[in-house]
Amino acid sequence: MLNVSRLSCVWSITLCLLATLAAPTAKAQSPALQKQLDRIDFSVSGIGQFNGSGSGIPKSGPTDANGTPLTVNLSTGNTLGALITIRYIKSPYVGFEGNYTYARYTETFTPFGSPSSGGAASAGVQTNASEYTLGYVAHTPKLFTLKPFLSAGLGTIAFRPTTFGGQSLREQARAAYYYSAGVDDAISPHFGLRAQFRQVFFLAPDFGQNYLTILHRTSTFEPGVGFYLRF
Template identity: 55%
Template sequence: MPNVFCPSVVRRTLLSVAALVLAGSAHAQVTAPVTLLDRTLSHMDLGVSGTGQFTNTVTGTNYLGVSLTQKPSQTLGALVTVRYTKSPYLGAEFNYGYARYTQNFSSYITGGAQTNASEYTVGYVAHTPKIFGISTFASAGAGSLAFRATPGGGQGLPTQARAAYYYDAGVEDSIISSHFGIRAQFRQVFFLAPDFGQNYLTIKQRQITTEPAVGFYIHF
C-alpha cells in the first residue's frame, strides 16, 4: 500500500490543488458577474438627430387692444434623447432640443428678435410591434422650453421659460451591429407663444412646433 504521507505525494497533491485554485480564479475573472450598472446600461440608448423646425403663426390682442401677429422663422435644430426601456411597452426618455431662429412680430419690434430655444422634456416611450421588420415607437411627455434672446440680435429681451408638451412617433432599425442604428421620427411640441415677459407682446395664443427628425442611436 503506498504511503500517502510520502513527501512527493504531498507535493504533487498541493501542486494540483494550487493549479485548480488558479484556474478557478482565472475563470472567475473571465466570467465576472453582471453588475447593476451593466444591467442598467443594457436597457439604455442615446439618440442624436437633426430636426426641422416649423412653428405656426399666431395672432392675438395684447392688453392695449392692439392686434399682434407672431411669426417664427423656419429653421433647423438638433435633438438629443436618452432612453431607458424596461420592456417593449414600458420605457422613459429625456429630451434636449436646440434651435435658433428669429421671432418676428407685426408691431413693436422691427426686424424680429433672434432667439435660442432649448427644450427640456421627459416622457413615456413604448416600442410597438415591428412593421416590415422595422421597430416602431411612440412617446409623449412634458417639460419646459427656454427662450433666450441672443445678445446681438435679441433686442435686449430677457430669457423666458414656457411649459411644453409633446408627442412623438417613429421608426428605427439597427445597422452594422445591435449597438448602432438609425432613427426617423415625427414630433410636435405645444406651448404658449413666448412674450419674453413683456405685456405688450402678450397675446396668450398657443403655438405648435412640428419637428421631422432623422438621426442615429447608440444602444449600450
C-alpha cells in the first residue's frame, strides 16, 4: 500500500509549485534570468513499479539439518508510486535532470534465517523505497505534436523498512542506474503531458543481514504518466 501521508505531502508541494509557476511575477524577470527559467521544467508522474525477483545462496545463511546451505528466494511485490523530475534543457540534445521516486512494497525472503535457529520459513519486509538520481536527457525532433526524449543516469535507492512491517531491520542504500524513454505533449507553452517508461537497475537489498545477502542484481520497470510545467 502507498504511504498516504508522504504522497499527500508530495502533492501539497506540487500545488505550491503550481501556484508559484503560475504567478505573473515571472514576466517581470530580467531577460537573462527569464532565458534560464525557460529552460527548466518540473514534472510529477504516477508510476507503476514492477519489481524483479531472484535467488542466491548467502555466504553465511540458512542451512538444512545436514548443514547444507539453503537457497534464499526473494519475491518483491508490485505497486504504484510517484516520480518527481526537474529538468534543465539547454538545447534539444543537451539537458540534465534530477529524479525522486517513492513507493512502498514488500520484499519476501524464503527462508528468512535458519529454520534450525528459530528463523521463519518465509517473511516479508515492508519497505519504503526512495530513488535519488541525476541524469542526461536528450530530445529528438517532434513526431506530430509529440516531443520524444531519452535519458539515462545514476544515483542511489534508499530502502527503509517500515516501523511495524519491516521486521526491525535497518535502513540500507544501494547504488542505482536507469534509462528512460518517453514523449511530451505540449498543451500550452507552460503546461504539458508526459508519458514515459523507465527501468532502474540495482543490487537487491539485504538490510545488512548476512542470511539475506544473495547478491542478486535486479531491476524495476516503471511505466508512468503525468504532467510537466515550465515558467
